[in-house]
Amino acid sequence: MYPKQILLLLICFLPVLNAQAQIYGDGLVINEFMASADSVSGIADPAGQFDDWIELYNNGNITLNLENFTLSDKLDNPGKWVFPSGISLAAGGYLIIWADEDQAQEGYHSNFKLGAAGEALILSNPFGEVLDSLAFGQQETNIAFARRPNGTGNFLKQNQTWGFNNDLVNSTGQRPVFKENGFLLSPNPATSEVALHWQLAETPEVRTLEILDYSGQVIQRQNWGGQSLISLAGLSAGAYLVRITTDEGMFGARLIKQ
Numbered sequence: 001m002y003p004k005q006i007l008l009l010l011i012c013f014l015p016v017l018n019a020q021a022q023i024y025g026d027g028l029v030i031n032e033f034m035a036s037a038d039s040v041s042g043i044a045d046p047a048g049q050f051d052d053w054i055e056l057y058n059n060g061n062i063t064l065n066l067e068n069f070t071l072s073d074k075l076d077n078p079g080k081w082v083f084p085s086g087i088s089l090a091a092g093g094y095l096i097i098w099a100d101e102d103q104a105q106e107g108y109h110s111n112f113k114l115g116a117a118g119e120a121l122i123l124s125n126p127f128g129e130v131l132d133s134l135a136f137g138q139q140e141t142n143i144a145f146a147r148r149p150n151g152t153g154n155f156l157k158q159n160q161t162w163g164f165n166n167d168l169v170n171s172t173g174q175r176p177v178f179k180e181n182g183f184l185l186s187p188n189p190a191t192s193e194v195a196l197h198w199q200l201a202e203t204p205e206v207r208t209l210e211i212l213d214y215s216g217q218v219i220q221r222q223n224w225g226g227q228s229l230i231s232l233a234g235l236s237a238g239a240y241l242v243r244i245t246t247d248e249g250m251f252g253a254r255l256i257k258q
Contacts, residue, residue: 027060
């Protein structure tokens with residue numbers, strides 16, 4: 001075979017070889033978790049319980065179908081919990097898995113809890129290839145272990161940024177603390193709209209208002225002008241988290257749409 005023909009064959013097959021070498025789901029990482037939580041954490045699951053949770057982040061540039069991916073707290077049993085059908089994660093998106101053994105509840109719940117005294121986490125694709133793993137030591141209640149920089153860095157202790165960029169800072173360079181009871185929603189449960197009532201001495205400067213489901217997916221996001229009524233148009237019945245980001249921090253409240 002002539003050298004030119006060999007070169008042509010190599011050029012033709014290189015993309016195929018590269019595609020085979022790329023791991024399916026590459027870029028999906030364990031981004032943040034909390035192994036010990038109570039009501040002070042401000043984040044309850046759809047049942048109103050303050051349980052352990054794990055946040056995944058998609059560093060890639062395509063939406064990933066996560067069916068049959070696995071997550072485990074045992075390095076010798078990486079397939080312990082299998083992701084159900086119908087679960088996907090967009091590029092640059094976050095996904096919350098509640099680590100509470102309550103698989104019958106709304107949302108995504110694993111069949112294991114996290115050990116606050118320290119253990120391991122391992123994330124694999126359907127072919128058993130490990131995408132991400134870590135071992136961690138003693139954890140503090142209501143303090144998260146998160147990657148900084150977001151999605152790529154080492155794990156550091158910080159205030160939780162559930163379903164949000166771990167690098168978030170305010171105008172003074174401080175990391176905002178997620179606070180519960182900063183505002184009330186009424187009526188709650190609601191059908192078409194809710195009124196927002198601040199419970200602070202001074203109303204903070206609002207940046208954004210988001211409505212998230214309890215898998216951490218942002219359903220609605222708006223630059224909020226401070227209006228007191230929030231429309232629930234387009235929301236299906238269920239439990240949501242209303243999160244308001246201000247220069248003073250992040251405030252959240254649970255919302256039930258009927």
